[in-house]
Amino acid sequence: MNFINAKxxxxxxxxxxxxxGVYFTVRQGEIMGLVGQNGCGKSTLIKTLAGVWRPxxxxxxxxxxxxxxxxxxxxxxxxxxxxxxxxxxxxxxxxLENICLGPIIGDNSLLSRISLYRGKAMEILARLGIDINPxxxxxxxxxxxxxxxAIARALANDSRLLILDEPTTALTRxxxxxxxxLLSNLKxxxxxxxxxxxxxxxxxxxxxxxTVMRDGSIIGTEEAASLNISQIEGMMLGHALALxxxxxxxxxxxxxxSVEHLSKKNHFLDVSFALHAGEVLGLSGLLGSGRTExxxxxxxxxxxxxxxxxxxxxxxxxxSVGNAIHYGIAYVPEDRLTQGLVMPHSISxxxxxxxxxxxxGRLALLSFQKIGLTVKNWISKLDIKTDDARKAAxxxxxxxxxxxxxxxxxxxxxxxxxxxxxxxxxxxxxxRAIYDTIQTNAAQGMAVIVIxxxxxxxxxxxxxxxxxxxxxxxxxxxxxxxxxxSLQRSMEIRSGA
Numbered sequence: 001m002n003f004i005n006a007k008x009x010x011x012x013x014x015x016x017x018x019x020x021g022v023y024f025t026v027r028q029g030e031i032m033g034l035v036g037q038n039g040c041g042k043s044t045l046i047k048t049l050a051g052v053w054r055p056x057x058x059x060x061x062x063x064x065x066x067x068x069x070x071x072x073x074x075x076x077x078x079x080x081x082x083x084x085x086x087x088x089x090x091x092x093x094x095x096l097e098n099i100c101l102g103p104i105i106g107d108n109s110l111l112s113r114i115s116l117y118r119g120k121a122m123e124i125l126a127r128l129g130i131d132i133n134p135x136x137x138x139x140x141x142x143x144x145x146x147x148x149x150a151i152a153r154a155l156a157n158d159s160r161l162l163i164l165d166e167p168t169t170a171l172t173r174x175x176x177x178x179x180x181x182l183l184s185n186l187k188x189x190x191x192x193x194x195x196x197x198x199x200x201x202x203x204x205x206x207x208x209x210x211t212v213m214r215d216g217s218i219i220g221t222e223e224a225a226s227l228n229i230s231q232i233e234g235m236m237l238g239h240a241l242a243l244x245x246x247x248x249x250x251x252x253x254x255x256x257x258s259v260e261h262l263s264k265k266n267h268f269l270d271v272s273f274a275l276h277a278g279e280v281l282g283l284s285g286l287l288g289s290g291r292t293e294x295x296x297x298x299x300x301x302x303x304x305x306x307x308x309x310x311x312x313x314x315x316x317x318x319x320s321v322g323n324a325i326h327y328g329i330a331y332v333p334e335d336r337l338t339q340g341l342v343m344p345h346s347i348s349x350x351x352x353x354x355x356x357x358x359x360x361g362r363l364a365l366l367s368f369q370k371i372g373l374t375v376k377n378w379i380s381k382l383d384i385k386t387d388d389a390r391k392a393a394x395x396x397x398x399x400x401x402x403x404x405x406x407x408x409x410x411x412x413x414x415x416x417x418x419x420x421x422x423x424x425x426x427x428x429x430x431x432r433a434i435y436d437t438i439q440t441n442a443a444q445g446m447a448v449i450v451i452x453x454x455x456x457x458x459x460x461x462x463x464x465x466x467x468x469x470x471x472x473x474x475x476x477x478x479x480x481x482x483x484x485x486s487l488q489r490s491m492e493i494r495s496g497a
Contacts, residue, residue, distance in 0.1 A: 038397030262307030282462030330409035399430025
């Protein structure tokens with residue numbers, strides 16, 4: 001039985017065909033994977049199912065009932081809940097209050113006693129096997145438990161279809177395994193899921209079927225067991241994204257950056273390594289291993305307490321971001337939305353913001369002609385999809401936003417480029433462009449550090465791979481001697497997994 005039956009759904013926005021005659025079904029008690037490049041129509045389809053958008057054509061049935069006048073309220077009433085990437089929880093409220101908010105609002109009472117809902121909330125938490133104090137504030141919980149609270153809230157609304165948008169982005173592998181176990185158990189109880197992710201390996205691991213979208217259309221829906229990653233990529237792009245292990249070590253002899261016995265209390269301890277010109281160095285480890293904190297110290301965001309940083313053999317003091325930039329170090333942060341971009345500002349402003357001094361002319365006035373030429377060059381070089389550089393960065397897809405961040409730092413021609421999670425939350429097409437950018441700049445002598453937990457990504461791009469655990473470097477190996485299994489084992493065994 002199909003819980004969702006969307007037939008010939010179309011949706012236009014100002015002449016842009018976001019959905020073109022889409023047929024989409026979700027069976028009762030199945031996990032349906034939904035994949036496609038950014039801008040392919042996934043978000044529009046999901047918002048249509050959730051009643052946010054009214055389709056311009058076609059019919060939608062939920063739980064066997066035709067939806068004539070869609071709205072979020074009707075979708076929730078029929079059992080559809082969306083758990084977005086930001087979870088949309090109230091951090092200053094307790095777990096109990098977040099779980100019971102829907103039923104409280106649904107009661108339409110002027111006064112409500114939260115104690116009346118405690119029994120139902122505890123029953124749901126027990127059903128999910130979640131060990132959480134219902135009186136804890138949500139903001140005090142780790143992200144994995146916040147996600148479980150969001151699922152519990154959906155079940156408190158009697159949801160029978162949960163749409164999960166990039167649910168594993170901020171989770172460790174152990175937490176992902178626990179989440180997948182939970183989804184499988186709920187599926188056995190007849191709950192359905194739409195699982196949206198750019199991590200195609202996880203799509204194949206947890207989903208029963210996979211629907212692929214491209215340019216507002218459904219390219220195909222297949223049983224997950226009959227697919228592999230290359231086939232899905234081929235459906236998404238029209239061609240496969242081949243990731244082959246990098247075997248040739250290409251770095252020069254010159255050591256551009258070295259750290260010696262670098263330490264920061266409660267974050268990392270006694271870290272030492274050298275980075276050569278033209279080398280792509282991979283840095284991995286489970287979340288909490290200290291990898292991002294190490295990058296923040298090298299870039300001067302949160303300086304180390306002790307140890308040395310040397311640039312081309314000369315010890316330097318990096319106590320601020322300004323110091324790091326002065327010494328030719330650039331940093332593409334893990335969170336592009338809050339740390340990498342000024343979202344309301346234009347694409348143009350974001351590209352030149354780190355290098356404004358280069359565009360000063362006579363009387364210390366900015367040369368907008370020079371700025372325009374630079375912006376045009378980087379939009380072309382990185383294939384940033386926009387028709388106007390004056391548009392706000394917030395209007396672009398995740399992949400194009402990431403390209404803007406990369407352009408901003410490449411514009412300063414750094415000696416060292418640190419990239420933390422360079423392809424998190426972006427589609428496979430944008431990934432290919434970013435991989436090409438990494439290799440092109442390394443070939444020209446730039447030293448690059450790639451921080452990632454995507455092991456195929458590390459194997460395809462890096463010359464050496466370092467693994468951190470508990471704030472220490474625990475493994476160093478050339479890519480030619482590494483494989484997916486050994487790297488995954490190195491991270492998980494050392495964490496007690």
